Amino acid sequence: MKILEFISNAFINTMGITKPSARGAMRAAWFIAGMLLLVLIAVTLMAALGLHLIAHH
Secondary structure (H helix, E strand, O other), rough: HHHHHHHHHHHHHHHOOOOOOOHHHHHOOOOOHHHHHHHHHHHHHHHHHHHHHHOOO
């Protein structure tokens, strides 16, 4: 869980977001990790689609 907290804190500090309370820190970490995962999946799918379209033309 330390890596999840590290990523969350890095994101919060980089974006200048107000730090959550101690109680909400883990919830925020899971939310940020989920959003980052969704963005990574979306970028991967777009790249795969782009490569597919390029290869078939």
